[in-house]
Amino acid sequence: QVQLVQSGAEVKKPGASVKVSCKASGYTFTSYDINWVRQATGQGLEWMGWMNPNSGNTGYAQKFQGRVTMTRDTAISTAYMELSSLRSEDTAVYYCARTIVNTGVFDPWGQGTLVTVSS
């Protein structure tokens, strides 16, 4: 079955970087985009950006421009999201989602990765 499995929880200090992985299985990795969305505790969903695993093309939300980098390793069907210069406000659950190209059909989603930023 189609599945996205994300890496485990992380605790980082302010100013550090975090890299979250999202391993895809059950479909052709390069045939769908990957979007990243985060959710702070008790808050709503916030879109961070997208990546096309075939071309490597990316698009980032303006809020994260300069701080986020989305990459992939097609050999192991894995997408990555790296966020730098972390601050406490970045504490959230980070999700990856498979996306039909040129649509907003995010399906399925990974299980989520909790990133905690604390000194």
Added chain:
Amino acid sequence: QAVLTQPSSLSASPGASASLTCTLRSDINVATYWIYWYQQKPGSPPQYLLNYRSDSDKQQGSGVPSRFSGSKDGSANAGILLISGLQSEDEADYYCMIWHSSTWVFGGGTKLTVL
């Protein structure tokens, strides 16, 4: 003003219908947008429900019951998620989403309580 506005909460009785609204900012015309809807239950990632642009342009997520449907209210400049025959398992947070200015934008979400 937010791009998408959703009521923070809504309550309805089992068996009844619930209409969840997603109001677009006044300078954005709902008529031309695909509206996507997601359901999120506590402790779980969101799940895709459906997307709607018009009665002839819509998609239902795989396995999503037909009790869930989309529509628009042009006079209110809003997208609507209608859930009929409410069941206790429908209790969840619901988010709408659109593509606007090269960005995916989520509404703030509506917490639906079935009681």
